[in-house]
Amino acid sequence: MLFLQRLLWRLATTAVTLFGVAVIVFTVVRVVPGNPIAMMLPPGATDADVARLKALYGLDRSIPRQFLIWGWGVLHGDFGTSISLRQPVLGLVLGRLPATLELASMALLMAVLMGGAAALTATRHRGTRVEAGIDVTNGVALSIPDFLWGLLLIIIFGVLMPVFDISGRVSPDLKLPFTTQFYLVESVLRLRFDITADLLGHIFMPALALAIPLAAIIGQVLKQSLKETMELDYVTLARTKGYGETRVILREALRNAILPTLTLVGVQFTFLIGGTVIVERLFSYEGLGNMAIDAVINRDLPLIQGIVLCFALIFTGVNLVVDLTYAALNPRLRHA
Amino acid sequence: MSALLDIRNLSVALKGGPRLLRSVSLAVAAGEVRGLVGESGAGKSMIGKALLGILPRSVEVVDGQILLDGDDLLRLPPAERRRRIGQRAALIPQDPLTALNPAHRVGPQITDRLVDILRWPRARAEARALDLLAEVHIPDPGRVMKSYPHELSGGMRQRVLIASAFAAEPALIVADEPTTALDVTVQKQILRLIAEMQARHHTALLFVTHDLGVVSKVCQNLSVLYAGKVVEDTTVRDFFRAPGHPYSAALLAATPKYTDPDGSLTPVPEAVIAAVRAEVEAAETEWQHGRR
Structure with missing residues (x-):
């Protein structure tokens, strides 16, 4: 209770x-x-x-x-009418929100995978050149902001090796048989994998640009936390039981080491959502952030208010989720 | 008869630095309880760590053999060595408050070795864990199995760790100052419990401690360690009757006696320390020469 x-x-x-x-x-x-x-x-x-x-x-x-x-x-559910677009603000915001949520979630997923892999590899090979290499990579990833990564990615994957789409959320010639704005989710649910592929081709670069700095932070903090945990008595005891290094890291250390990282990821994720504003603009991705910039340029007061409230709601929601996850992962907090 | 554990000329050193253990030789027969005594920094814990393969990363074995069941652990491939240690040996750690993983329930921390390393079916491992928890006098073993470590007292946790150490019916258990971190009232119970479990399972025990009182109660034989070297290897009876090495004698004299509560504490005399030091330094210089 x-x-x-x-x-x-x-x-x-x-x-x-x-x-x-x-x-x-x-x-x-x-x-x-x-x-x-x-x-x-x-x-x-x-x-x-x-x-x-x-x-x-x-x-x-x-x-x-x-x-x-x-x-x-x-x-009463009336957020006013956009001055520049002459439509209800609520409808506009709700129409764009799913695109931004999909982008941010994809970026978070990428960041967790990349950062987690970096931290585990560095811990497994701690004290060697592998760890030093990962440290350097993390440093580079962290010191370049997300929109610059976006530009770099455009040059690499959009110009030099054009494998991904640089602009928009989905190819304009595709007919979308969707009822919601969660295109990515819905395309998977409807088994329209051709559309999923197109969506992924568009979301890949903006999501990666947002993910790289966050991945570096996750990698650094999780690695530090893992290395400290690896010196604790219960990890040593597990070694005497016959477990190899990889098993010890995954089974004994990871779950305890993840806690401090989780709090940080929560905070950093809100920064990432802030970052969507400029990255969406950069990739002409039709999300909330892109609309926010237009709203500011047009001095569209009701729309700005609606978007900012929506962002604030996301921030507090993320913090709530982090809090609850923390409690779920840490048995000492569950009954306390 | 070959010993269960036979450590021969084991030297352990800080990487690129001085030796912490200097040609230590030590044997433990099956079912024997051997005390390993010495003051802080003498290297007594280091022997247990070297044998269990959990030396700190800054330390390495530079010479010698650790024979367990006749096979040199140091020459086995790492995976085989880990498996062998997990199967034949176990550790009762010093501090029960930090030796259990706070994220896992108690039950899996007893059964993990059986299931993952020895490939027992889970149900059999759990039945075994329940039996062991009853053996270490834990009331309501079923409930404790499902508890998290933070829900148990220090004494209870040490009982869990003892049960866990005996889980795979190892031939040898290293008890690394297992009562030092406990409340004085609990110390006695835990000591009695370890002795009781050892007698029932006929497990050989390497009992690392700085407390000669504990040695006199639990052990049959003992090795006295000073500055990384075994200075005396004898039976407990002979040791308390007539210690052979001057350092041993001084150590014994330094132990406070309940029979003489007003007597002042006797430190180990400077002369004895100086004599042993000189011996150590001579040996160390010689070793460094041999290395070049």
């Missing part, structure tokens, strides 16, 4: 967090210079035209009052 208490407590703090985020975003987009009205009117519009449009979007009222109106709507 303590588990349930924990969950409820986390949900309560999540609500407070989201409220804070909403207040800050709402205020900031209204205080910074530039406004959507100026973007919409042709040059030479009169002050009267400006005033009329302002009144139409409710921008003539005080900021607290605007917030109350918007907040009341949000509580």
Whole structure:
């Protein structure tokens, strides 16, 4: 039952967090210079035209009052209407969210596989040149940011050896018989592997660009943690039982060493989601981040607010999942 | 008769550095309980570690043989050596609080060797583990099997580790100061338990300790180690009656006696230490020469 208490407590703090985020975003987009009205009117519009449009979007009222109106709507599921796209914000965000979730999940999967493999290999060969080589690779991977990796990948796999698609989420000539926006998931479920292959060809590079720095962090932290665990008494005892080095690492050390890594991966994963904004732009990937940039350029206030709230929800959700996984993996926390 | 364990001229050194064990020879017969005593840093734990193949990475065997059942462990291929050690030998570790894996339940930590290394069917291994937990006087073995280590007390965990050490019916168990980390009240029980288990299973025991009181209660024979060298190899009875080596005599004299609670503690005399030191240094210089 303590588990349930924990969950409820986390949900309560999540609500407070989201409220804070909403207040800050709402205020900031209204205080910074530039406004959507100026973007919409042709040059030479009169002050009267400006005033009329302002009144139409409710921008003539005080900021607290605007917030109350918007907040009341949000509580009732109405996130307002995008100024530039003239569609409900909720529908726009929900339409793009699956693309970003698929991209981020794919990147996370790649990062865990690459980082995990690097950490295990380095631990298995600790103290040798193999470990030194992995350390150097990790250092390089970490010191280049995700969008630069994106450019590098475009040069390598898009220009020099054009094996992957550099632009978009899916080839535009493909007919998609899908009912949801989770293309990758749905193509697999519907056994349309031709579409899956096309989607993977598009998602590979942006996902890899996002994954490389995270993989380096996972590799470094997990390796350190594994090396420390390998010196503990219960690992030594397992050796006397007849287990070989690889078995000892996987069976005795990994599960305990993974805990500190997990917390870090949770935090870093939220950075990765932040990174999707620019990487999606780079690869013209039709996700939330790409839409966010357009929204900012157009000063589309309701859309910016909706997207930021959505990101905030993802961040808090990821942290919640990490917390719960941590408890599940660590028997000492389960009953505590 | 050939011994179960026969360590011959074993030298262990820090990689590229001085020797920690200097030509140690030591034999343990089947069913024998041999104490291995010495002060901190004498290298007594190092012998057990070398034999079980768990020397720290900074340390290596530079010379000698470790014969178990007549085969030199140091000459066996690594996989075969590990299997042989897992099958024929076991360790009762010093600190029960750190020697059990916090992520696994207790049951699998007793049965793992049987299932994974000796290829027993799981059900048979579990039945064996239940029997062993009952043998080490753990009430409700079924519940303990399903517990995590953090749910058990230190004394209980040491009992689990003793059960685990006896699981594969090994011929030799190394007990590395198995009571040092325990509460004084629990120490006696655990000591009695180890003696009891040893007698029932006729397992040879290499009992590493710095406590001569423990040796007098549990062991038949003992080897006294000083500065990485065996300075005396004798029966417990002879040792307490008339220790042969001056260091042994000094060590015995240094042990506080309950019969004389007001008596001041007697340190090992400087002269004895100096004499042994000189002997060590001479031998070490000679060894270094031989190496070049």
